[in-house]
Amino acid sequence: MTAPARTVRRADAVDAEVYTAVAIVGGGASGLTAALMLADAGIDCVVLERDALPSGSTALSSGFIPAPGTRVQRAHGVADDSAARFAADIQAKAHGRAAPALVEAYAKAIGPALDALQERHGLQWMLLDGFLYPGHSVHRMHALPQKTGAALMAALQAAAEAAGIPVLTQAVVDTLVLDAGDRVVGIDYLRPDGTRESLGCDALLLACNGFGGNADMVRALLPEMAEATFGGHVGNDGSAILWGESLGARLRDLGGYQGHGSWVTPQGALMSWAVMMEGGVQINAEGRRFHDETQGYSEAAVHVLAQPGGIAWNVFDTPLLALARGFPDFCEAEAAGALRRCDSVAALADCIGCDAAVLQATLDAIHGSAPAPAPTAAPAADGRVFARGLEAPYFAVKVTGALFHTQGGLDTAPDMRVLRQDGTPLPNLLAAGGAAGGVSGDAVWGYLSGNGLLSAVAGGYIAAHTAAALVQHKEASA
Incomplete structure (x- = not known):
C-alpha cells in the first residue's frame, strides 16, 4: 500500500x-x-x-x-x-x-x-x-x-x-x-x-x-x-x-464506512436524503427504480454505483422541492445548475434518456402503492409504500454514489x-x-x-x- x-x-x-x-x-x-x-x-x-x-x-x-x-x-x-x-x-x-x-x-x-x-x-x-x-x-x-x-x-x-x-x-x-x-x-x-x-x-x-x-x-x-x-x-x-x-x-x-447515494454530479455537492425519505425516488438510466430508498443513504451509494454508468436521477415534485430548498447544500447545487425541471413524463424521460413508457410505468407503480386514494394498493416491488404519487412538474438531479468517510x-x-x-x-x-x-x-x-x-x-x-x-x-x- x-x-x-x-x-x-x-x-x-x-x-x-x-x-x-x-x-x-x-x-x-x-x-x-x-x-x-x-x-x-x-x-x-x-x-x-x-x-x-x-x-x-x-x-x-x-x-x-x-x-x-x-x-x-x-x-x-x-x-x-x-x-x-x-x-x-x-x-x-x-x-x-x-x-x-x-x-x-x-x-x-x-x-x-x-x-x-x-x-x-x-x-x-x-x-x-x-x-x-x-x-x-x-x-x-x-x-x-x-x-x-x-x-x-x-x-x-x-x-x-x-x-x-x-x-x-x-x-x-x-x-x-x-x-x-x-x-x-x-x-x-x-x-x-x-x-x-x-x-x-x-x-x-x-x-x-x-x-x-x-x-x-x-x-x-x-x-x-x-x-x-x-x-x-x-x-x-x-x-x-x-x-x-x-x-x-x-x-x-x-x-465499515459511510457512503452516500446522492452525490450531485458533475457539480460535486451533497443532496439531502430528506427528499427521498419524504417521497422522492431514484431512477436509473433505464427509467426504473432499483432499491427501497428509505433503507438508508449509505448503502444507496452501492446501489447507485451498480446502475448503468454508475449514475441515477433523484426525481421529486414541487412539495419536495420546497423541502430540498431548506438545505444549503441543495441550494448550492441548484445554483450551480444541477436542477432540471420537466413539465411532463415525456420531458422527464428525455432528461434521463430513457424510454417514456418504462418511466411512466415506474411512476404509475408509485401511485399504485400509495395508501390514498387506493387504500388496498400493494406496496412497490421493493416493499416501499408511498404516501402519495409524484405529480408534474417533475424535478430531477443527476447523482452518483460516493464514499464519505470510513x-x-x-x-x-x-x-x-x-x-x-x-x-x-x-x-x-x-x-x-x-x-x-x-x-x-x-x-x-x-x-x-x-x-x-x-x-x-x-x-x-x-x-x-x-x-x-x-x-x-x-x-x-x-
Missing part, C-alpha cells in the same frame, strides 16, 4: 521546548470537542491540525448529530427517547454487529456532550423534526441553524478561541514517541518550512482521520468503492491505522483508550472520531444516519474525561 510516512519511535522522553498535558492530533469536531471539555476541566491541551484552517470531514458533512435526552429535544416535546432506545436503533441498523460497549457509551455520552457545548460554549442546537432519517425511531437529529458542517466547525473554532485553547495549524504529525512501557511521551511534527518540532505530553488523543482519502487502502479494504467518488477530506490518509499497526494495536470494522479504525475501550491485540489498553493513548472504530459494524449498510458525528463528538467528549483523569492521577502521584 502507498501510504504517508507515519512512524513510532522509542524514547524515555522527547527533547521539546513545549509541553502540554494532553496533545490532540486533529482539529475536527472530535478534537475540538475534546479540547473544549478539557478546558472546562482545567486541563491544558494543544490541538495540532495539518491544514491551515481546521475543517476535516466535519466541514464537508451536513453537520447533523443524533442525540437522545437533550434539553433541545425535551423542549420540542420529545419525551420518549433515551440512550437505550438510541442504542437499539444503532444496533438495528448494524444488524447487531456494532461493538455493544461502544454503542452504549456513545448513546449515553452524546446528549450530555451536546448540552455541554450549548450551555458552556454557545452552540445553539435546533432539532430537525420535519422528518425521520433512515433508521431513527424518533426525532433526535440536532443541527445548528445554518444546517451545515462548515457552520459547526466555525462554531467549534470560535469556542476554542474564546476558551484560549492553542490550535497549532499546518502541523503534520508523523511520529509518535513512546517509552519502553508503551507510554506516549510526545510527538514529532513537520512545519510548512520543512523544519521538525516536538511536543511533550502526558496523554495523546488521535482525533485525526480514517482512510477514505488513501486510494490504495480503499482498494484493498473497500473494493466495492475503489472507483467511487471520494466526497470526504483529503486528510483521511489512514495515519491512525498506520500508527496502530506499528504499535501492535487492534483494529476493528475496517469494512467507520473502521483503532479498537478502543469504552473510555477511548486504544487497545492492544490482547485487549489490554495502552496506558495513555486514546483515539476518537475517524481514527477509531465506530458503531456502524463492518459493512456499508450498518451506518445509521449521523453515526460519523456521533462518534466524533461523543468520542471526543469521553476521551477528554479519560485524559483528564489520567493527567490528574499522574499529578496526584508525583
Whole structure:
C-alpha cells in the first residue's frame, strides 16, 4: 500500500521546548470537542491540525448529530427517547454487529456532550423534526441553524478561541514517541518550512482521520468503492491505522464506512436524503427504480454505483422541492445548475434518456402503492409504500454514489483508550472520531444516519474525561 510516512519511535522522553498535558492530533469536531471539555476541566491541551484552517470531514458533512435526552429535544416535546432506545436503533441498523460497549457509551455520552457545548460554549442546537432519517425511531437529529458542517466547525473554532485553547495549524504529525512501557511521551511534527518540532505530553488523543482519502487502502479494504467518488477530506490518509499497526494495536470494522447515494454530479455537492425519505425516488438510466430508498443513504451509494454508468436521477415534485430548498447544500447545487425541471413524463424521460413508457410505468407503480386514494394498493416491488404519487412538474438531479468517510479504525475501550491485540489498553493513548472504530459494524449498510458525528463528538467528549483523569492521577502521584 502507498501510504504517508507515519512512524513510532522509542524514547524515555522527547527533547521539546513545549509541553502540554494532553496533545490532540486533529482539529475536527472530535478534537475540538475534546479540547473544549478539557478546558472546562482545567486541563491544558494543544490541538495540532495539518491544514491551515481546521475543517476535516466535519466541514464537508451536513453537520447533523443524533442525540437522545437533550434539553433541545425535551423542549420540542420529545419525551420518549433515551440512550437505550438510541442504542437499539444503532444496533438495528448494524444488524447487531456494532461493538455493544461502544454503542452504549456513545448513546449515553452524546446528549450530555451536546448540552455541554450549548450551555458552556454557545452552540445553539435546533432539532430537525420535519422528518425521520433512515433508521431513527424518533426525532433526535440536532443541527445548528445554518444546517451545515462548515457552520459547526466555525462554531467549534470560535469556542476554542474564546476558551484560549492553542490550535497549532499546518502541523503534520508523523511520529509518535513512546517509552519502553508503551507510554506516549510526545510527538514529532513537520512545519510548512520543512523544519521538525516536538511536543511533550502526558496523554495523546488521535482525533485525526480514517482512510477514505488513501486510494490504495480503499482498494484493498473497500473494493466495492475503489472507483467511487471520494466526497470526504483529503486528510483521511489512514495515519491512525498506520500508527496502530506499528504499535501492535487492534483494529476493528475496517469494512465499515459511510457512503452516500446522492452525490450531485458533475457539480460535486451533497443532496439531502430528506427528499427521498419524504417521497422522492431514484431512477436509473433505464427509467426504473432499483432499491427501497428509505433503507438508508449509505448503502444507496452501492446501489447507485451498480446502475448503468454508475449514475441515477433523484426525481421529486414541487412539495419536495420546497423541502430540498431548506438545505444549503441543495441550494448550492441548484445554483450551480444541477436542477432540471420537466413539465411532463415525456420531458422527464428525455432528461434521463430513457424510454417514456418504462418511466411512466415506474411512476404509475408509485401511485399504485400509495395508501390514498387506493387504500388496498400493494406496496412497490421493493416493499416501499408511498404516501402519495409524484405529480408534474417533475424535478430531477443527476447523482452518483460516493464514499464519505470510513467507520473502521483503532479498537478502543469504552473510555477511548486504544487497545492492544490482547485487549489490554495502552496506558495513555486514546483515539476518537475517524481514527477509531465506530458503531456502524463492518459493512456499508450498518451506518445509521449521523453515526460519523456521533462518534466524533461523543468520542471526543469521553476521551477528554479519560485524559483528564489520567493527567490528574499522574499529578496526584508525583
